[in-house]
Amino acid sequence: MGNFEFPWQYNFPPFFTLQPNADTRRKQLDAWRSLVLDYHRHNKQYTLDIAEAQSSDLFFNKSINRKLSLESINTVLEELRKTENLEWKDKSKKQCMIMWRSPAEWAKLIYQWVTNNGMNNTVCTIYELQNGDDTKDEDFHGLDSWLLDKALKLLVSQHKAETISYDGSDGVKFF
Amino acid sequence: MDRFAWTDGSLAHQEQIITHQNSVRLYDGDNKTNFDRGNLKLTSFRLIWTADKDKKCVISLSLSLVILLEEQGGGFNRSPKIILHLSAVDAYKPPGPIASSKHSFIKLSFQDGGKTEFYYALKDTLARRGWDLPAANKSPQKPPQKSIRTGIGGIEERLQQKHKDTDKDITQAFQDLSKLMNKAEEMVKLSKNLTQKIKDKRGEITDDETVQLKSYLLSLGVADPVTRETHGSGDTFYKELARQVSDVMTQPLQECGGIMPLSDVYCRMNRARGVEMLSPDDLVNACRLMSIMRLECRLQTFESGVMVLHLQEHSEDESLQDTVCRVESTGSLSADELARLIGLSVILSRERLLAAERKGELCRDDTAEGLRFYRNLFMTQ
Numbered sequence: 001m002g003n004f005e006f007p008w009q010y011n012f013p014p015f016f017t018l019q020p021n022a023d024t025r026r027k028q029l030d031a032w033r034s035l036v037l038d039y040h041r042h043n044k045q046y047t048l049d050i051a052e053a054q055s056s057d058l059f060f061n062k063s064i065n066r067k068l069s070l071e072s073i074n075t076v077l078e079e080l081r082k083t084e085n086l087e088w089k090d091k092s093k094k095q096c097m098i099m100w101r102s103p104a105e106w107a108k109l110i111y112q113w114v115t116n117n118g119m120n121n122t123v124c125t126i127y128e129l130q131n132g133d134d135t136k137d138e139d140f141h142g143l144d145s146w147l148l149d150k151a152l153k154l155l156v157s158q159h160k161a162e163t164i165s166y167d168g169s170d171g172v173k174f175f
Numbered sequence: 176m177d178r179f180a181w182t183d184g185s186l187a188h189q190e191q192i193i194t195h196q197n198s199v200r201l202y203d204g205d206n207k208t209n210f211d212r213g214n215l216k217l218t219s220f221r222l223i224w225t226a227d228k229d230k231k232c233v234i235s236l237s238l239s240l241v242i243l244l245e246e247q248g249g250g251f252n253r254s255p256k257i258i259l260h261l262s263a264v265d266a267y268k269p270p271g272p273i274a275s276s277k278h279s280f281i282k283l284s285f286q287d288g289g290k291t292e293f294y295y296a297l298k299d300t301l302a303r304r305g306w307d308l309p310a311a312n313k314s315p316q317k318p319p320q321k322s323i324r325t326g327i328g329g330i331e332e333r334l335q336q337k338h339k340d341t342d343k344d345i346t347q348a349f350q351d352l353s354k355l356m357n358k359a360e361e362m363v364k365l366s367k368n369l370t371q372k373i374k375d376k377r378g379e380i381t382d383d384e385t386v387q388l389k390s391y392l393l394s395l396g397v398a399d400p401v402t403r404e405t406h407g408s409g410d411t412f413y414k415e416l417a418r419q420v421s422d423v424m425t426q427p428l429q430e431c432g433g434i435m436p437l438s439d440v441y442c443r444m445n446r447a448r449g450v451e452m453l454s455p456d457d458l459v460n461a462c463r464l465m466s467i468m469r470l471e472c473r474l475q476t477f478e479s480g481v482m483v484l485h486l487q488e489h490s491e492d493e494s495l496q497d498t499v500c501r502v503e504s505t506g507s508l509s510a511d512e513l514a515r516l517i518g519l520s521v522i523l524s525r526e527r528l529l530a531a532e533r534k535g536e537l538c539r540d541d542t543a544e545g546l547r548f549y550r551n552l553f554m555t556q
Binding site: 027 | 507532533535538539540541542547549551552553554556
């Protein structure tokens with residue numbers, strides 16, 4: 001996993017001040033939105049803790065000593081929520097899931113892998129999907145359980161899979 | 176009788192009423208006058224007589240004019256009288272009921288008695304010379320008092336003294352100012368005369384000399400200021416004023432980049448006018464008419480409420496472009512840096528930057544060190 005390459009805006013001081021001009025602000029927030037998603041995709045991170053956000057590289061560029069204010073961070077996250085790339089984990093909005101791929105996209109990706117490997121009508125465990133040797137090269141390897149669960153539920157609703165549990169471990173059967 | 180003056184009956188500072196008597200008739204010398212029945216008041220400064228019939232008919236005689244008192248007893252069908260011998264008329268005496276009189280004494284005739292009491296009161300008052308007191312009394316007594324008094328009383332007294340001194344200083348200061356105003360008025364008059372003479376003698380003096388003299392006059396002030404007196408009130412006054420402001424300010428505006436805060440304009444206008452001061456309201460009202468009148472100068476109000484006067488040819492686009500170029504060449508600018516670069520006030524520089532930001536040409540970087548502006552790379556890249 002190489003170093004994440006930040007976009008040019010990251011070194012542009014005004015990027016860290018929310019712009020009052022509506023048009024400019026739109027562009028700025030779009031840039032923030034894609035930065036947050038790219039950053040999480042690159043680092044395969046799925047959750048964001050508000051308390052830690054301000055000190056993370058993502059919102060704090062130490063080289064130019066600019067930091068996005070907490071208020072602005074919330075504005076950016078709200079943007080992400082509007083585009084359904086974010087879901088709050090709790091009501092107090094302290095932690096959130098960053099979905100750089102939507103559950104539907106994940107579901108599609110998983111189902112494709114299943115058909116490509118001829119695993120239709122077989123059962124595999126959730127653990128196998130997340131951490132198994134077979135999925136090592138797949139994007140969904142190491143996918144957050146919460147997100148995986150959402151994706152599988154979507155497949156169930158499409159009648160492409162069925163979740164089963166036995167002996168305390170969860171499994172899934174693809175059709 | 177010519178020593179009497181009309182008055183409204185109000186008392187002067189430190190003047191006190193000592194006694195009064197009804198039904199008193201005034202005699203001019205030995206002759207009866209029309210002031211036949213009235214109330215006579217004795218104060219520490221004056222005698223004040225008010226007619227019974229007409230309370231607005233009030234005349235007064237300054238006690239300082241009284242040289243000698245004489246009593247005249249009454250008799251059958253004659254009321255007792257007091258005779259007052261008077262000194263010559265004071266040249267600065269306010270107008271009175273009788274302009275001149277050959278008698279240098281008057282008589283007070285007490286028709287309802289009370290003469291004796293009045294006589295002694297008057298004599299006493301004259302002896303005390305109350306009208307001289309305010310000046311004479313203070314100076315010799317004050318200094319020793321000052322050093323003796325201590326405690327709260329002393330402090331209060333000192334404060335009072337301080338107030339008095341400040342009051343005196345202020346009055347003196349304003350006296351100087353009014354003198355200055357008078358002189359300035361003369362100067363304006365002189366310059367007006369000179370202007371008129373130049374007009375009359377056109378041809379005899381060369382154009383160069385005329386221009387030179389006029390420039391001298393202008394450096395003294397506006398030769399012929401527009402005032403409410405000369406140009407009436409309301410619209411005409413404002414229109415003329417607007418024209419004058421525009422004429423006077425065009426050159427200074429050109430010299431300082433085509434734009435100036437209204438406060439500066441106000442100072443410059445009043446400095447140029449010298450005496451006939453403008454009120455801020457008048458200036459604003461006049462400037463509002465400028466765009467309707469299609470004058471050289473225009474009033475502009477920024478969104479922050481700052482008002483400026485700018486030249487008509489000075490277009491906003493141009494200054495916007497200039498601002499953006501300056502920001503681009505330096506990378507980023509704060510309002511005071513821009514002010515230093517283009518020789519404009521910080522407020523106006525800030526307005527320029529904000530205007531450029533509103534147009535989407537610049538974007539801001541708001542940190543603890545202050546507000547800086549950058550090219551709006553969000554829109555261009």
